[in-house]
Amino acid sequence: MQIAVVGTGYVGLVTGVCLSDIGHNVTCVDIDESKVERMKQGISPIFEPGLEELMVKNYKAGRLNFTTKHAEAFNNAQVAYIAVGTPQREDGTADLRFIEQVAKDIAQNLQNDAVVVTKSTVPVGTNERVKSIILEYLAKDVNVEVVSNPEFLREGSAVSDTFNGDRIVIGADSEQAAAIIEELNKPFGIPIYKTDIRSAEMIKYASNAFLATKISFINEISNLCEKLGANVSDVAKGMGMDDRIGNKFLQAGIGYGGSCFPKDTNALVQIASFVEHEFNLLKSVIQVNNEQQRLLLKKAKERFGSLEGKTVALLGLAFKPNTDDMREAASITLAHELVQEGAKVVGYDPIAMDNAKKLLPGETIYTNSAEEAVKMADVVFIVTEWDEIKSIKFDDYVNWLEVPVIFDGRNCYDLEEATKYKVEYHSIGRKSIKNLS
Numbered sequence: 001m002q003i004a005v006v007g008t009g010y011v012g013l014v015t016g017v018c019l020s021d022i023g024h025n026v027t028c029v030d031i032d033e034s035k036v037e038r039m040k041q042g043i044s045p046i047f048e049p050g051l052e053e054l055m056v057k058n059y060k061a062g063r064l065n066f067t068t069k070h071a072e073a074f075n076n077a078q079v080a081y082i083a084v085g086t087p088q089r090e091d092g093t094a095d096l097r098f099i100e101q102v103a104k105d106i107a108q109n110l111q112n113d114a115v116v117v118t119k120s121t122v123p124v125g126t127n128e129r130v131k132s133i134i135l136e137y138l139a140k141d142v143n144v145e146v147v148s149n150p151e152f153l154r155e156g157s158a159v160s161d162t163f164n165g166d167r168i169v170i171g172a173d174s175e176q177a178a179a180i181i182e183e184l185n186k187p188f189g190i191p192i193y194k195t196d197i198r199s200a201e202m203i204k205y206a207s208n209a210f211l212a213t214k215i216s217f218i219n220e221i222s223n224l225c226e227k228l229g230a231n232v233s234d235v236a237k238g239m240g241m242d243d244r245i246g247n248k249f250l251q252a253g254i255g256y257g258g259s260c261f262p263k264d265t266n267a268l269v270q271i272a273s274f275v276e277h278e279f280n281l282l283k284s285v286i287q288v289n290n291e292q293q294r295l296l297l298k299k300a301k302e303r304f305g306s307l308e309g310k311t312v313a314l315l316g317l318a319f320k321p322n323t324d325d326m327r328e329a330a331s332i333t334l335a336h337e338l339v340q341e342g343a344k345v346v347g348y349d350p351i352a353m354d355n356a357k358k359l360l361p362g363e364t365i366y367t368n369s370a371e372e373a374v375k376m377a378d379v380v381f382i383v384t385e386w387d388e389i390k391s392i393k394f395d396d397y398v399n400w401l402e403v404p405v406i407f408d409g410r411n412c413y414d415l416e417e418a419t420k421y422k423v424e425y426h427s428i429g430r431k432s433i434k435n436l437s
C-alpha cells in the first residue's frame with residue numbers, strides 16, 4: 001500500500017520504518033529539513049535499538065522515503081498516518097495544535113480516497129475533530145475516513161515491540177476503513193482488536209494509566225515493606241504468581257518517568273474533569289510517583305542529616321535504560337533538589353549525557369565513566385538500571401569509595417550479596433544493609 005506518515009518523532013519514525021519493512025511503500029514527512037536530510041543519509045534522529053539498520057535497509061530498497069513536502073507525501077497515498085506530538089500544556093491537557101495542522105495539510109493535499117490514521121495519543125473525541133477539520137478543508141472531492149490506531153511501544157524496544165506487540169487496536173466507525181487498516185497490519189501477525197473510535201482512544205489512556213497505577217501501587221507497598229520489615233521483591237513475586245495480577249510492572253523503584261506515563265496520566269485526569277468526574281485514584285497515582293522520584297534524597301537526608309557539601313554521584317540519568325530520553329526522568333528532580341540542599345552533583349549516563357546537560361542544573365559535573373563519578377563522590381545514587389551500572393560490583397564500590405554508602409533506586413543488587421561486603425546499602429522496599437563497621 002502507499003502510505004504517508006506525518007511526523008518523524010518517536011512514534012512516526014518507528015511506524016514508518018516498520019511498515020516499510022513489511023512491504024509497504026512509505027513516505028515519511030517532517031517539516032524539519034535538516035532532520036529529513038540526515039534520515040536520507042541513514043542517520044536516525046533517535047536512539048532506538050535496531051531502528052537505524054531497518055531504516056537504511058528499507059530506504060535503500062526504495063520502500064521508504066523522506067520528504068518535507070506534503071504534496072509529495074500525499075500524492076497517491078491510500079493511508080495517511082498522523083504521528084505528531086501532543087505535548088502537555090501547563091494545565092495538564094494535551095496540546096492538539098500539531099494534530100489540527102496536519103489534518104489541514106492532509107485535507108489540502110489529498111488526491112484520492114484515503115484513510116487517515118491517528119497514531120498520536122489524543123483525548124477521546126479528537127478523531128472526530130480531525131475528521132471535521134479534514135472535511136472542512138478538503139481541496140478535492142475525495143472520500144476520507146478516520147481511524148484511531150494507538151501505539152503501545154516502549155522506548156528502547158520499540159522496533160521489537162512493533163513486530164511482537166500484544167495487540168493492534170483499530171478504532172473505526174467505518175467497516176471499510178477498519179478492513180483496510182486490518183489488511184495493512186496483517187503481516188505483523190499480531191492479534192487485531194477492532195472497536196469504535198472513542199473506545200480505541202480510551203484504550204490508550206486507560207492502558208497507560210493502569211500501568212502507572214501498578215507502578216505506584218507497588219511503590220506504596222515498598223514504602224510499607226520498609227516500615228514493616230518485609231521485602232518488596234518477594235512480595236511482588238508472590239503477588240505476580242496470581243495470573244489475575246501478573247508479574248510484570250511490579251518492579252518497585254523511584255517511580256515512572258518518560259514521555260508517556262506522566263503526560264497521559266495528567267491528561268486523563270483533565271479529560272475526566274471536563275466531564276465533571278474527579279479521577280481521584282489516578283490523582284493519587286501521580287502524587288505517589290512525584291514523591292517516589294524524591295525518595296533517594298529523602299533517604300540520604302535521613303541518613304546524613306544534611307547533604308550540604310557532600311558530593312553525590314547520580315549513576316544513570318535517562319528515565320530508563322537503553323534510551324537517551326531524559327523526559328520526566330527522576331534524575332532531573334534529584335539533581336535540582338540536591339543542589340538546593342547544598343550538595344555537589346556528579347552525573348554519568350552511558351548515552352543520555354547530551355540530553356541531560358540541557359535539563360540538569362548548570363553546576364552538575366559530568367564524567368566519562370561510572371567509575372570516575374563514583375570516585376569523586378561521598379554518596380552514590382543509582383538512578384537508572386543500565387546493564388553497565390548493574391555490572392559494577394560491591395568490591396568496586398569498596399575500592400572506589402572511602403566510605404561506600406549506596407542508595408539504589410532500582411534494586412539492582414541481591415540483598416544477600418550486599419551483606420558480604422563492607423558497604424552501606426539502601427534499596428527500595430527492602431531492609432538496609434549497614435556493614436561499614
Ligand code: UDX
Nearest residue numbers: 151152153154155249250251255256257258260319320
Ligand atoms: C510506556 C508504555 O509501556 C508503552 O506501552 C506506551 O506506549 C508508552 O509508555 P515507556 O515510557 O517507553 O513505555 O517505558 P516503560 O518501559 O513502560 O517504563 C516507563 C517507566 O516506568 C520507566 O521510568 C520505568 O523505570 C518505570 N517502571 C516500569 C517501573 O518503575 N517499574 C516497573 O515495573 C515498570
